[in-house]
Amino acid sequence: MALPLAAxxxxxxxxxxxxxxxxxxxxxxxxxxKLARVERELTELTEMAERREPDREREPV
Amino acid sequence: MYGxxxxxxxxxxVAALVGAFALVFFYAPEDVDQGFIQKIFYxxxxxxxxxxxxxVTGGVYGVKHLRSGSREHDMKSYVAIHLSIIxxxxxxxxxxxxxxxxxxxxxxxxxxxxxxxxxxxxLYACYQPLRFAIEDxxxxxxxxxxxxxxxxxxVPICFMSVRFAQxxxxxxxxxxxxxxxxxxxxxxxxxxxxxxxxxxxxxLWKFELSSKSARMQLAALRRRLS
Numbered sequence: 251m252a253l254p255l256a257a258x259x260x261x262x263x264x265x266x267x268x269x270x271x272x273x274x275x276x277x278x279x280x281x282x283x284k285l286a287r288v289e290r291e292l293t294e295l296t297e298m299a300e301r302r303e304p305d306r307e308r309e310p311v
Numbered sequence: 312m313y314g315x316x317x318x319x320x321x322x323x324x325v326a327a328l329v330g331a332f333a334l335v336f337f338y339a340p341e342d343v344d345q346g347f348i349q350k351i352f353y354x355x356x357x358x359x360x361x362x363x364x365x366x367v368t369g370g371v372y373g374v375k376h377l378r379s380g381s382r383e384h385d386m387k388s389y390v391a392i393h394l395s396i397i398x399x400x401x402x403x404x405x406x407x408x409x410x411x412x413x414x415x416x417x418x419x420x421x422x423x424x425x426x427x428x429x430x431x432x433x434l435y436a437c438y439q440p441l442r443f444a445i446e447d448x449x450x451x452x453x454x455x456x457x458x459x460x461x462x463x464x465x466v467p468i469c470f471m472s473v474r475f476a477q478x479x480x481x482x483x484x485x486x487x488x489x490x491x492x493x494x495x496x497x498x499x500x501x502x503x504x505x506x507x508x509x510x511x512x513x514x515l516w517k518f519e520l521s522s523k524s525a526r527m528q529l530a531a532l533r534r535r536l537s
Contacts, residue, residue, distance in 0.1 A: 259347040262412035266351045266405040267332075270358070273401050277515070284522055291529050298536050 313521035317514070324514045327507035331500065339500040348412045353501055355405040357508035358398050359428065363466050365395030365512060366435060370463015373456035385452040388459050390519045392438055394512060399432045423476040427469045434462050 335353045342349035372388035375381070406425065407417045419425060438458055445451040493501065 257347070259412060262348060262408050263350045266354055266408045269404045269408070270354055270401050273397060273404075274511075277397060281518065281522060284526070288522070288525050288529060291533070295529065295532055295536060302536070 313517050313524055317517050317521065320510065320514045320517065324507065324510040327503065327510050331504040331507040334500040334503055339497050340494065342497075345413055348409065351405055351409040351412070353504045355402060355409055356501065357505040358405060359402040360505060361508045361512045362395045362398035362402055363431070363470065364509075365391045365398065365516075366431065366466045367463050369395065369459045370461075370466075373459030373463065376452060376456040377460065382452065385456060386520060386523055387516075388456060389442070390516055390523065392435060392459060394515055394519065396432070396435055396438075398512070399428075399435065402428065403432060423473045427473045431462075431466055431469055434465065438462070 331353065335350055339350075339353070341347060342352075369388045369392035372384045372391060376384035376388060406428075410419060410425075411417045438455070441458060442451055442455045445454055
Protein backbone atom coordinates (compact mmCIF):
# COMPACT_ATOMS: atom_id res chain seq x y z
CA MET A 251 0.00 0.00 0.00
CA ALA A 252 1.52 3.34 -1.06
CA LEU A 253 1.37 6.14 1.49
CA PRO A 254 0.02 9.46 0.12
CA LEU A 255 2.98 11.46 1.44
CA ALA A 256 3.18 13.74 -1.62
CA ALA A 257 -0.38 15.01 -1.06
CA UNK A 258 -1.11 17.93 1.30
CA UNK A 259 -2.47 15.56 3.96
CA UNK A 260 0.65 13.42 3.66
CA UNK A 261 2.89 16.44 4.17
CA UNK A 262 1.08 17.38 7.40
CA UNK A 263 1.24 13.80 8.72
CA UNK A 264 4.93 13.52 7.82
CA UNK A 265 5.53 16.92 9.47
CA UNK A 266 3.88 15.81 12.73
CA UNK A 267 5.86 12.56 12.91
CA UNK A 268 9.10 14.37 12.01
CA UNK A 269 8.54 16.92 14.80
CA UNK A 270 8.27 14.01 17.26
CA UNK A 271 11.37 12.35 15.84
CA UNK A 272 13.33 15.63 15.92
CA UNK A 273 12.41 16.25 19.58
CA UNK A 274 13.46 12.74 20.60
CA UNK A 275 16.73 13.06 18.65
CA UNK A 276 17.44 16.48 20.22
CA UNK A 277 16.81 14.99 23.66
CA UNK A 278 19.12 12.03 22.98
CA UNK A 279 21.81 14.41 21.63
CA UNK A 280 21.64 16.54 24.81
CA UNK A 281 21.83 13.40 26.97
CA UNK A 282 24.79 12.16 24.90
CA UNK A 283 26.67 15.43 25.49
CA LYS A 284 25.98 15.12 29.24
CA LEU A 285 27.25 11.52 29.16
CA ALA A 286 30.43 12.70 27.41
CA ARG A 287 30.93 15.27 30.20
CA VAL A 288 30.49 12.54 32.85
CA GLU A 289 33.09 10.42 31.02
CA ARG A 290 35.54 13.38 30.91
CA GLU A 291 35.06 14.04 34.63
CA LEU A 292 35.52 10.34 35.41
CA THR A 293 38.81 10.30 33.48
CA GLU A 294 39.91 13.42 35.36
CA LEU A 295 39.05 11.84 38.73
CA THR A 296 40.78 8.58 37.81
CA GLU A 297 43.96 10.54 36.98
CA MET A 298 43.62 12.45 40.25
CA ALA A 299 43.29 9.17 42.19
CA GLU A 300 46.28 7.66 40.35
CA ARG A 301 48.43 10.71 41.19
CA ARG A 302 47.49 10.28 44.85
CA GLU A 303 48.37 6.57 44.97
CA PRO A 304 52.19 6.96 44.54
CA ASP A 305 52.17 9.73 47.22
CA ARG A 306 50.41 7.38 49.63
CA GLU A 307 52.87 4.55 48.82
CA ARG A 308 55.83 6.85 49.67
CA GLU A 309 54.36 7.79 53.06
CA PRO A 310 56.20 6.11 56.02
CA VAL A 311 54.22 3.36 57.69
CA MET B 312 21.00 1.84 40.32
CA TYR B 313 18.46 3.36 37.92
CA GLY B 314 20.21 1.79 34.94
CA UNK B 315 19.00 -1.68 35.93
CA UNK B 316 16.65 -3.09 33.29
CA UNK B 317 17.26 -0.15 30.98
CA UNK B 318 18.41 -2.29 28.04
CA UNK B 319 15.31 -4.56 27.81
CA UNK B 320 13.12 -1.53 28.46
CA UNK B 321 14.76 0.38 25.58
CA UNK B 322 14.33 -2.59 23.23
CA UNK B 323 10.67 -2.94 24.29
CA UNK B 324 10.06 0.80 23.70
CA VAL B 325 11.59 0.76 20.23
CA ALA B 326 9.72 -2.44 19.31
CA ALA B 327 6.40 -1.09 20.61
CA LEU B 328 6.78 2.27 18.85
CA VAL B 329 7.93 0.75 15.54
CA GLY B 330 5.07 -1.77 15.80
CA ALA B 331 2.59 0.99 16.59
CA PHE B 332 3.70 3.16 13.66
CA ALA B 333 3.56 0.13 11.33
CA LEU B 334 -0.02 -0.50 12.51
CA VAL B 335 -0.85 3.19 12.01
CA PHE B 336 0.25 3.26 8.38
CA PHE B 337 -0.41 -0.31 7.21
CA TYR B 338 -3.22 -1.72 9.36
CA ALA B 339 -5.52 0.97 10.77
CA PRO B 340 -8.17 2.05 8.25
CA GLU B 341 -8.37 5.64 7.05
CA ASP B 342 -10.92 7.80 8.81
CA VAL B 343 -14.06 8.40 6.74
CA ASP B 344 -14.24 12.13 7.62
CA GLN B 345 -10.60 13.18 7.83
CA GLY B 346 -8.84 10.65 5.63
CA PHE B 347 -5.05 10.33 5.91
CA ILE B 348 -4.75 13.39 8.21
CA GLN B 349 -6.30 11.39 11.06
CA LYS B 350 -3.02 9.36 11.30
CA ILE B 351 -1.70 12.25 13.44
CA PHE B 352 -4.20 11.14 16.11
CA TYR B 353 -2.10 8.02 16.93
CA UNK B 354 0.86 10.24 17.80
CA UNK B 355 -0.82 13.33 19.23
CA UNK B 356 -3.21 11.68 21.71
CA UNK B 357 -0.70 9.21 23.28
CA UNK B 358 1.77 12.11 23.61
CA UNK B 359 -0.85 14.23 25.41
CA UNK B 360 -2.00 11.41 27.70
CA UNK B 361 1.54 10.36 28.64
CA UNK B 362 2.55 14.01 29.25
CA UNK B 363 -0.45 14.52 31.55
CA UNK B 364 0.30 11.19 33.27
CA UNK B 365 3.90 12.32 33.74
CA UNK B 366 2.76 15.56 35.39
CA VAL B 367 0.58 13.57 37.80
CA THR B 368 3.51 11.18 38.47
CA GLY B 369 5.63 14.23 39.33
CA GLY B 370 2.95 15.21 41.86
CA VAL B 371 2.86 11.72 43.37
CA TYR B 372 6.65 11.76 43.89
CA GLY B 373 6.28 15.31 45.23
CA VAL B 374 3.96 13.95 47.94
CA LYS B 375 6.45 11.15 48.65
CA HIS B 376 9.25 13.69 48.97
CA LEU B 377 7.25 15.88 51.36
CA ARG B 378 6.50 12.84 53.50
CA SER B 379 10.01 11.37 53.54
CA GLY B 380 12.32 14.29 52.69
CA SER B 381 14.11 11.87 50.35
CA ARG B 382 16.27 13.38 47.59
CA GLU B 383 15.52 10.35 45.43
CA HIS B 384 11.79 11.13 45.32
CA ASP B 385 12.54 14.75 44.48
CA MET B 386 14.73 13.66 41.60
CA LYS B 387 12.03 11.28 40.29
CA SER B 388 9.45 14.08 40.49
CA TYR B 389 11.76 16.56 38.72
CA VAL B 390 12.64 14.17 35.88
CA ALA B 391 8.98 13.15 35.35
CA ILE B 392 7.97 16.81 35.04
CA HIS B 393 10.96 17.66 32.84
CA LEU B 394 10.13 14.84 30.41
CA SER B 395 6.44 15.72 30.44
CA ILE B 396 7.27 19.28 29.42
CA ILE B 397 9.19 17.91 26.41
CA UNK B 398 6.24 15.65 25.53
CA UNK B 399 3.97 18.66 26.06
CA UNK B 400 5.93 20.61 23.43
CA UNK B 401 5.49 17.66 21.04
CA UNK B 402 1.76 17.49 21.88
CA UNK B 403 1.26 21.18 21.14
CA UNK B 404 3.29 21.00 17.91
CA UNK B 405 1.54 17.90 16.55
CA UNK B 406 -1.84 19.29 17.65
CA UNK B 407 -1.22 22.55 15.82
CA UNK B 408 -0.24 20.69 12.65
CA UNK B 409 -3.39 18.57 12.90
CA UNK B 410 -5.55 21.66 13.55
CA UNK B 411 -4.09 23.46 10.54
CA UNK B 412 -4.70 20.43 8.32
CA UNK B 413 -8.27 19.70 9.41
CA UNK B 414 -9.64 23.05 10.70
CA UNK B 415 -7.53 25.40 8.56
CA UNK B 416 -6.10 27.25 11.60
CA UNK B 417 -3.02 26.56 13.71
CA UNK B 418 -4.90 27.35 16.92
CA UNK B 419 -8.56 27.71 17.93
CA UNK B 420 -8.94 29.84 21.07
CA UNK B 421 -12.56 28.94 21.83
CA UNK B 422 -11.83 25.21 21.98
CA UNK B 423 -11.58 24.27 25.72
CA UNK B 424 -9.37 21.18 25.20
CA UNK B 425 -6.63 23.14 23.47
CA UNK B 426 -6.71 26.07 25.88
CA UNK B 427 -6.84 23.77 28.94
CA UNK B 428 -3.77 21.87 27.75
CA UNK B 429 -1.96 25.14 27.04
CA UNK B 430 -2.76 26.38 30.57
CA UNK B 431 -1.40 23.16 32.09
CA UNK B 432 1.71 23.39 29.88
CA UNK B 433 2.35 27.05 30.77
CA LEU B 434 1.85 26.25 34.45
CA TYR B 435 4.57 23.60 34.26
CA ALA B 436 6.77 25.88 32.17
CA CYS B 437 7.13 27.90 35.41
CA TYR B 438 8.39 24.83 37.33
CA GLN B 439 12.04 24.95 36.32
CA PRO B 440 12.56 28.74 36.65
CA LEU B 441 10.90 28.56 40.09
CA ARG B 442 12.98 25.57 41.14
CA PHE B 443 16.34 26.94 40.04
CA ALA B 444 15.62 30.42 41.44
CA ILE B 445 16.07 28.89 44.92
CA GLU B 446 19.67 28.32 45.95
CA ASP B 447 19.28 26.34 49.16
CA UNK B 448 18.95 22.68 48.02
CA UNK B 449 16.53 21.64 50.80
CA UNK B 450 14.22 24.58 50.22
CA UNK B 451 14.50 24.04 46.46
CA UNK B 452 13.35 20.42 46.81
CA UNK B 453 10.54 21.32 49.24
CA UNK B 454 9.15 24.20 47.15
CA UNK B 455 9.41 22.16 43.94
CA UNK B 456 7.53 19.29 45.61
CA UNK B 457 4.75 21.67 46.77
CA UNK B 458 4.50 23.04 43.22
CA UNK B 459 4.44 19.51 41.76
CA UNK B 460 1.67 18.41 44.15
CA UNK B 461 -0.58 21.45 43.54
CA UNK B 462 -0.03 21.46 39.77
CA UNK B 463 -0.39 17.65 39.66
CA UNK B 464 -3.79 17.93 41.35
CA UNK B 465 -4.75 20.64 38.85
CA VAL B 466 -4.19 18.27 35.87
CA PRO B 467 -7.17 15.91 36.47
CA ILE B 468 -9.35 18.88 37.50
CA CYS B 469 -8.50 20.58 34.21
CA PHE B 470 -9.12 17.33 32.29
CA MET B 471 -12.54 16.84 33.91
CA SER B 472 -13.57 20.48 33.55
CA VAL B 473 -13.08 20.19 29.78
CA ARG B 474 -15.39 17.14 29.80
CA PHE B 475 -18.10 19.15 31.56
CA ALA B 476 -17.61 22.26 29.42
CA GLN B 477 -20.82 23.46 27.83
CA UNK B 478 -19.04 24.87 24.80
CA UNK B 479 -19.59 23.32 21.37
CA UNK B 480 -16.56 21.02 21.29
CA UNK B 481 -14.74 20.62 18.00
CA UNK B 482 -11.91 18.56 19.45
CA UNK B 483 -12.73 14.82 19.32
CA UNK B 484 -13.20 12.85 22.57
CA UNK B 485 -11.22 9.62 22.76
CA UNK B 486 -11.54 8.56 26.37
CA UNK B 487 -15.29 8.11 26.61
CA UNK B 488 -17.44 5.03 27.04
CA UNK B 489 -17.57 4.39 23.29
CA UNK B 490 -13.80 4.70 22.77
CA UNK B 491 -14.35 7.79 20.65
CA UNK B 492 -16.65 5.80 18.35
CA UNK B 493 -13.64 4.16 16.72
CA UNK B 494 -13.73 0.76 15.03
CA UNK B 495 -11.82 -2.02 16.80
CA UNK B 496 -8.76 -1.89 14.52
CA UNK B 497 -8.33 1.85 15.12
CA UNK B 498 -8.76 1.50 18.88
CA UNK B 499 -6.28 -1.41 18.99
CA UNK B 500 -3.71 0.67 17.06
CA UNK B 501 -4.30 3.56 19.44
CA UNK B 502 -3.73 1.29 22.47
CA UNK B 503 -0.45 -0.05 21.01
CA UNK B 504 0.69 3.53 20.31
CA UNK B 505 -0.24 4.52 23.87
CA UNK B 506 1.68 1.53 25.26
CA UNK B 507 4.71 2.44 23.10
CA UNK B 508 4.64 6.06 24.24
CA UNK B 509 4.32 5.01 27.89
CA UNK B 510 7.30 2.66 27.50
CA UNK B 511 9.30 5.46 25.85
CA UNK B 512 8.49 7.78 28.75
CA UNK B 513 9.55 5.18 31.36
CA UNK B 514 12.76 4.41 29.41
CA LEU B 515 13.76 8.08 29.11
CA TRP B 516 12.78 8.66 32.75
CA LYS B 517 15.07 5.85 33.94
CA PHE B 518 17.80 6.96 31.51
CA GLU B 519 17.77 10.54 32.82
CA LEU B 520 17.57 9.38 36.45
CA SER B 521 20.57 7.14 35.84
CA SER B 522 22.51 10.02 34.27
CA LYS B 523 21.65 12.39 37.13
CA SER B 524 22.57 9.78 39.73
CA ALA B 525 25.95 9.22 38.01
CA ARG B 526 26.65 12.97 37.99
CA MET B 527 25.77 13.28 41.68
CA GLN B 528 28.02 10.35 42.61
CA LEU B 529 30.80 11.89 40.53
CA ALA B 530 30.42 15.23 42.32
CA ALA B 531 30.57 13.43 45.69
CA LEU B 532 33.72 11.58 44.58
CA ARG B 533 35.32 14.85 43.44
CA ARG B 534 34.64 16.40 46.87
CA ARG B 535 36.27 13.41 48.57
CA LEU B 536 39.35 13.46 46.34
CA SER B 537 39.97 17.23 46.37
